[in-house]
């Protein structure tokens with residue numbers, strides 16, 4: 001009897017521990033969703049058949065899981081699953097991986113009451129992202145957001161032959177839901193990837209496309225400064241400031257050398273940008289290589305410069321001046337082409353446009369002045 005009495009409290013504490021463990025496991029397993037689950041936890045709550053969807057661990061940092069299927073001709077169905085931290089979750093579709101210009105499906109669920117809205121991301125500021133806009137053809141009454149075991153499930157269907165190749169994910173600040181009119185708080189984190197829906201392979205888009213300083217912008221600014229601004233200024237120095245001998249020469253050398261170094265860095269960066277499937281990018285690349293080749297020839301020509309008194313000096317001058325002019329004209333054109341490819345904000349296009357216009361006017365004025373000076 002004494003033995004049995006002693007066993008009772010210990011076995012009950014074992015039971016208690018086991019219960020705790022079981023409860024803990026249940027709590028943990030409930031908050032977890034993974035592509036290994038054979039059946040979607042909320043399949044009963046989603047207004048379309050979710051059987052045999054493909055599943056990818058889309059964004060590991062934020063534990064976003066994306067399930068999708070081409071459920072009918074021109075109909076694609078998606079279910080995004082993410083931890084429910086009192087924030088909105090979003091998945092956007094974009095042709096080029098840029099947040100601006102993409103359309104996103106956004107969902108949130110305070111106290112289990114879900115809201116799904118589509119947004120067009122017209123710009124980076126909050127007032128350029130308005131609810132119930134966007135270019136996705138969402139199937140009516142098939143978009144829901146369900147909160148289940150600490151996860152949000154955002155389910156929707158879109159009508160398209162093939163969804164756009166870049167997926168952009170975003171998550172809002174914790175415990176800060178969109179206002180009742182649907183205005184979103186600024187996202188806490190975002191991520192974009194190029195995605196092949198056929199193979200199920202996601203490619204990380206290098207450089208976040210929002211915030212920070214993405215490689216595209218670095219490439220753009222370096223090209224603009226090097227090829228687009230310094231090169232034309234260096235030409236003005238050499239052509240119109242000859243009276244400041246020998247300073248025009250040192251100025252010209254220093255400016256063009258800086259332009260060349262910046263431009264070379266821009267070309268190197270440019271080749272590291274993922275440009276698959278972007279319109280006009282081949283022309284942009286070809287022009288960029290052409291400008292680099294011409295500039296390299298110019299640098300080499302300096303080394304092979306014949307003496308001022310030499311007879312071939314006139315030919316050398318003709319060659320150096322004309323290759324230089326051609327490179328500058330191509331560079332200015334290519335900066336504009338690059339800005340249009342990047343769908344860059346107007347401020348950049350206008351700023352560079354103003355520079356190019358001032359440069360053209362200055363060159364015209366200097367040329368007129370030169371003509372008169374020659375006549376004297």
Ligand SMILES: *[C@@H]1O[C@H](CO)[C@@H](O)[C@H](O)[C@H]1NC(C)=O
Pocket residue numbers: 196197198199
């Ligand atoms: C996507 O993957 C499929 C199958 O692997 C392949 O045939 C197709 O070319 C890929 N598409 C792109 C745009 O890479």
